[in-house]
Amino acid sequence: GESVGLHLPTLSVQEGDNSIINCAYSNSASDYFIWYKQESGKGPQFIIDIRSNMDKRQGQRVTVLLNKTVKHLSLQIAATQPGDSAVYFCAENANSGYALNFGKGTSLLVTP
Amino acid sequence: GAVVSQHPSWVICKSGTSVKIECRSLDFQATTMFWYRQFPKQSLMLMATSNEGSKATYEQGVEKDKFLINHASLTLSTLTVTSAHPEDSSFYICSAGLGGETYEQYFGPGTRLTVT
Numbered sequence: 001g002e003s004v005g006l007h008l009p010t011l012s013v014q015e016g017d018n019s020i021i022n023c024a025y026s027n028s029a030s031d032y033f034i035w036y037k038q039e040s041g042k043g044p045q046f047i048i049d050i051r052s053n054m055d056k057r058q059g060q061r062v063t064v065l066l067n068k069t070v071k072h073l074s075l076q077i078a079a080t081q082p083g084d085s086a087v088y089f090c091a092e093n094a095n096s097g098y099a100l101n102f103g104k105g106t107s108l109l110v111t112p
Numbered sequence: 113g114a115v116v117s118q119h120p121s122w123v124i125c126k127s128g129t130s131v132k133i134e135c136r137s138l139d140f141q142a143t144t145m146f147w148y149r150q151f152p153k154q155s156l157m158l159m160a161t162s163n164e165g166s167k168a169t170y171e172q173g174v175e176k177d178k179f180l181i182n183h184a185s186l187t188l189s190t191l192t193v194t195s196a197h198p199e200d201s202s203f204y205i206c207s208a209g210l211g212g213e214t215y216e217q218y219f220g221p222g223t224r225l226t227v228t
Contacts, residue, residue: 032215043205043219093215099146102156
């Protein structure tokens with residue numbers, strides 16, 4: 001079936017560098033995408049979202065880019081900090097209702 | 113705002129017993145709540161969508177008689193794992209939707225279930 005997936009399962013960056021986490025989706029009907037951060041043993045925490053009528057959205061230190069042509073979503077974190085170390089999931093709206101389908105996740109490790 | 117709590121945060125039970133997990137929206141009313149399970153180093157898998165005052169909608173492959181969901185009020189949904197088995201051991205996470213024409217969901221901290 002259609003699903004959301006990620007290109008890189010793990011990503012290691014140095015503190016202060018910028019991080020880019022990628023996500024590919026296959027459901028061309030999806031019109032809402034979200035990035036979540038999950039720390040070990042905790043629930044997901046909302047980072048940023050974007051609707052399909054946009055191709056870029058910025059938050060505090062984070063930017064989400066959406067390329068509908070190639071069905072690609074990315075999360076950019078500026079000046080990555082140790083506290084950014086976590087697993088990051090992209091999610092898209094499911095086919096029905098307001099449920100979400102989650103991608104596989106990327107583990108981000110920030111080294112000093 | 114938009115805080116969701118879960119209780120208990122962790123539970124250990126014996127095979128064959130039932131366990132109830134509560135999900136509460138603390139500062140908003142949630143018409144819809146969602147239940148997910150997550151195995152170690154894996155993603156969240158949607159189990160069911162819980163609507164206040166009506167029956168839950170289960171995802172394909174999720175046994176509704178084993179995972180009983182009740183959404184009796186706008187701030188509380190419960191998931192009961194009946195006749196638990198070791199393979200039911202997992203991290204169960206709920207989320208609450210803000211309602212209206214929005215996909216925004218706020219997640220609880222999760223409940224770690226271990227069945228021995």
